[in-house]
Amino acid sequence: MARKLPLIHRYLRKDKKFPTVWCPGCGIGVVLGSLIRAIHNSGLSKDDVVLVSGIGCTGRMPVYVDFNTLHTTHGRALTFASGVRLANPKLKVITVMGDGDAIAIGGNHFIHACRRNIEITAIVVNNFIYGMTGGQFSPTTPTGDISATSPFGNIAQSVDICELARDCGASYVARSTIYHVNEMEKQIARAVTTSGFSVVEVLSTCYSRYGKLNQKGSPREMFRALKDQTVPIAKADGDGRISRGVFIDRAEAAYSDTYQTIVAKAREHDGGEPLPLLNPTRPGGTP
Amino acid sequence: MQETTTEIRFASPKRYIEESLIFKKSQLGEVGFLSGNEACAYGALAAGLSFYAGYPITPSTEIAEILSYRMPALGRVFIQMEDEIASMGAIIGASLTGRKSMTATSGPGFSLMQENLGYACIAEVPCVVVNVQRGGPSTGSPTSPAQGDLMQARWGTHGDHPIIALYPASVQEAFELTMVAFNLAEKYRTPVVFLMDEVIGHMREKVVFPKEGQIPVLERRKPPKGLERFQPFAEDGGLVPPMAAFGEGYRYHVTGLHHDPAGYPTLRPDEINRWFERVFAKIEQNLDEILLYREEDLEDAETVVVSCGITARSARAAARSARARGQKVGTLTLQTIWPFPEKVLRQLGSRVRRILVPELNRGQLILEIQRCVRNPEVEIRGINRLDGGVITPAQILEKLEERSWPGNSH
Ligand SMILES: Cc1ncc(C[n+]2csc(CCOP(=O)(O)OP(=O)(O)O)c2C)c(N)n1
Ligand code: SF4
Numbered sequence: 001m002a003r004k005l006p007l008i009h010r011y012l013r014k015d016k017k018f019p020t021v022w023c024p025g026c027g028i029g030v031v032l033g034s035l036i037r038a039i040h041n042s043g044l045s046k047d048d049v050v051l052v053s054g055i056g057c058t059g060r061m062p063v064y065v066d067f068n069t070l071h072t073t074h075g076r077a078l079t080f081a082s083g084v085r086l087a088n089p090k091l092k093v094i095t096v097m098g099d100g101d102a103i104a105i106g107g108n109h110f111i112h113a114c115r116r117n118i119e120i121t122a123i124v125v126n127n128f129i130y131g132m133t134g135g136q137f138s139p140t141t142p143t144g145d146i147s148a149t150s151p152f153g154n155i156a157q158s159v160d161i162c163e164l165a166r167d168c169g170a171s172y173v174a175r176s177t178i179y180h181v182n183e184m185e186k187q188i189a190r191a192v193t194t195s196g197f198s199v200v201e202v203l204s205t206c207y208s209r210y211g212k213l214n215q216k217g218s219p220r221e222m223f224r225a226l227k228d229q230t231v232p233i234a235k236a237d238g239d240g241r242i243s244r245g246v247f248i249d250r251a252e253a254a255y256s257d258t259y260q261t262i263v264a265k266a267r268e269h270d271g272g273e274p275l276p277l278l279n280p281t282r283p284g285g286t287p
Numbered sequence: 288m289q290e291t292t293t294e295i296r297f298a299s300p301k302r303y304i305e306e307s308l309i310f311k312k313s314q315l316g317e318v319g320f321l322s323g324n325e326a327c328a329y330g331a332l333a334a335g336l337s338f339y340a341g342y343p344i345t346p347s348t349e350i351a352e353i354l355s356y357r358m359p360a361l362g363r364v365f366i367q368m369e370d371e372i373a374s375m376g377a378i379i380g381a382s383l384t385g386r387k388s389m390t391a392t393s394g395p396g397f398s399l400m401q402e403n404l405g406y407a408c409i410a411e412v413p414c415v416v417v418n419v420q421r422g423g424p425s426t427g428s429p430t431s432p433a434q435g436d437l438m439q440a441r442w443g444t445h446g447d448h449p450i451i452a453l454y455p456a457s458v459q460e461a462f463e464l465t466m467v468a469f470n471l472a473e474k475y476r477t478p479v480v481f482l483m484d485e486v487i488g489h490m491r492e493k494v495v496f497p498k499e500g501q502i503p504v505l506e507r508r509k510p511p512k513g514l515e516r517f518q519p520f521a522e523d524g525g526l527v528p529p530m531a532a533f534g535e536g537y538r539y540h541v542t543g544l545h546h547d548p549a550g551y552p553t554l555r556p557d558e559i560n561r562w563f564e565r566v567f568a569k570i571e572q573n574l575d576e577i578l579l580y581r582e583e584d585l586e587d588a589e590t591v592v593v594s595c596g597i598t599a600r601s602a603r604a605a606a607r608s609a610r611a612r613g614q615k616v617g618t619l620t621l622q623t624i625w626p627f628p629e630k631v632l633r634q635l636g637s638r639v640r641r642i643l644v645p646e647l648n649r650g651q652l653i654l655e656i657q658r659c660v661r662n663p664e665v666e667i668r669g670i671n672r673l674d675g676g677v678i679t680p681a682q683i684l685e686k687l688e689e690r691s692w693p694g695n696s697h
Contacts (some may be wrong), residue, residue: 071542079373083380112369266359
């Protein structure tokens, strides 16, 4: 009897050699599964989806799936994605980034993508560590934790990605974990249908490079801890558990739409005045 | 009708110029009075530029300002990004959707662009990167001319890669070569660096706008529709694979990792080698088209002044004066800096006795010339200036007449 293949197989690349690069017990694959189901349920055509990533274990996600896929440079996924989206507003642009990729080296781009409210969905897989380079601390590594470059404990504060995104102007901001797949799937589905910049932070596990160093138990125990150590926003009571859920969902003017108002203004103005900046007496430059 | 795979579509620049409403119809083929930065911006529009991303920096800013004004009315995209890294990323992303893309910057910004410039090289993404040079390193002299980024344009990004860099010596050339830069980028699927001198960027000169068809406008080759399987990096009968746009139905992978013809990451030495061979060959086998230079009075020249950009203007003036005084001097002005016109220099080296290389740096162009000219009989000397001024014709003339040159005993 032929077994019915799970839905995700319709989205995996048949000509790409598997298995994936990810370690056994890694949480990244779970996110990919949810992402595929969310895209499927949103009714998007494969041709219209562009999946963009930076560099890291998370950054390896796009190569396995049958969309337009773009594996860019470390930290810069949102910059390439912005170009794609503005150049072709028909496309649904989704970025997948690790916590270091999105918030350390890519932090500046993250802030400005939020501020512009550009129509991109950013999925940040937060495993609290730099996985790919062997477990150095990241901007989300909890203070005191051991990593390959903080053998005596991480002395910096960690950043809250969702708060950052909300404060910088993103339209939709939510957090879930790889333990809560249904919740994550719903959040991603909502994110990809939001008109502005949307962020879904997914707490994930890196047993190989983080869990082991910090006595977090087996991969299974690490999955479970994501249940025990998080709480829905409505029930959060300041006991140190991380809140999950939707932080903001607002309809703000999105960048490409606003750009159209500029196009209209420019057209109205066209053929009129010469450029003010063609004035040769314009004062000379400063750095 | 199905598109053919081998044909490159030529469109008329007039269409673009009219469309871009820069000039009244009657002005086509007529003259304008522009700065180099303006000419570059208008040349880009004429070539079909449809996506610009940049970050303001002297002495290139006018290019962004003009485009912020002109692009929206044409329904094209202008965006000011948060920095030059982002600008470079954005133009690559836009190019992958099929748009002709450009950014413009100066030294500090060009330094920031290098990693993503390398990405454009490895992923073979057409784009044009304008660097209106300033004195460096670092913030250097933002408003002074310098030619210190020649080597950076070639080797600024890490790893072996071919690249094309063009260099205008006048405002006229700023217009025309910008169009050529787009054509080469699209035809060879490569980033093209456009090096300008601050003086050219800011000075105003007469520009004769090219007549319709005078400079063709090339579009990138696309794969035919309906292929069973599209291999975005396969040789496909030519060294430059056709390029599908994201969103048109061929869903493929683009990566900065070494990749196989399908675009998937590879560590196989044979696939990596084949990739390197192809991308170098696509440039090296088309030098006839890519190498642009201007020769003056070389037929009987015993001395040749080799230079580029603003320095070439002084070189030509000096050479004419020297000739008037009886010296057999000619000039070679390089409009294509990279790939370096090795053969041209080698042949020149077998004919002339003296080569003088004036440049606004500590000697970058001269290194290449010394590498290419293998004839030990030829004396190669430089004039260098780094203090923010230009090299004058008088300085070059004086150097040409120095007694210490072999054979200058008169
Ligand atoms: C400019 C640059 N600096 C450093 C690196 C090395 N590097 C690769 S991945 C990575 C961090 C990965 O961590 P994260 O982004 O959190 O993703 P993860 O691997 O955990 O999914 C680093 C530092 C690089 N590729 N490029
Ligand atoms: S190193 Fe960590 S993040 Fe990377 S694949 Fe392994 S478990 Fe996953």
